[in-house]
Amino acid sequence: MAKERGEKVVATNRRARHDYTIESTYEAGIVLSGTEVKSLRQGRASLVDGYAFVDAGEAWLDAVHIPEYTEGTWNNHAPRRKRKLLLHKQEIVKIGQKTKEGGFTIVPLKIYFSDGRAKVEIAVAKGKREYDKRQTLRERTATREAQAAMSARKHLGE
Structure with a gap:
């Protein structure tokens, strides 16, 4: 099978740009299980209630809904579980300081595949x-x- 090229958007959070003033954006990888990747490849995900946070030097994505893979078996994933975000240490520190400042939150803007790898665009934002x-x-x-x-x-x- 040929290697995927380009960007394929799976889900966008249009509400985030309406409800928040975007300060800065970051591209992060996501740690996913196999059935989550297959479900995303089918174009199924929802970022509506999703948010991210920094805990103990690690970035996490929570409340993002990736439905169960229909052809999956008993070892299917939980639809709304915490997923680890893959960012550089300096980025995590910078984001963590911003959110501790007060008034800022981390919201996911879109989930997409970039050259075959699942990515999420997160934003440090302030509520409008x-x-x-x-x-x-x-x-x-x-x-x-x-x-x-x-x-x-x-x-x-x-």
């Missing part, structure tokens, strides 16, 4: 207040309307 969310929506709407007006004007001139 309700008025921040409304402001972001207002800015996005204004930008979209401006683009539409410029596009319409461009088409009229032709």
Whole structure:
């Protein structure tokens, strides 16, 4: 079988960008069992309630739902278990200091395969207040309307 190339996105957490202000992002490997990898390859995962944390110098991903592999046997994995994240020590220390600072949390943004290896993109983020969310929506709407007006004007001139 040929080696996989490129990036194949399995699941994204679109809600995270709405609820949080992203400070910085990191790519981390995930320690998975065989049936979890097979389930991910089928494109089945949910990051909705997922979060990450640093404990005793190790990074962990929790509450991410990877459903049981349908063709699996009695040794199938638990759908919502803690999974270890593979990061460099300096990154773990930096992330841990940020979260201890207060107000910051670690949220998963997407799970994907990069050259055949399962990866997760995590972000150090700060929660948005309700008025921040409304402001972001207002800015996005204004930008979209401006683009539409410029596009319409461009088409009229032709």
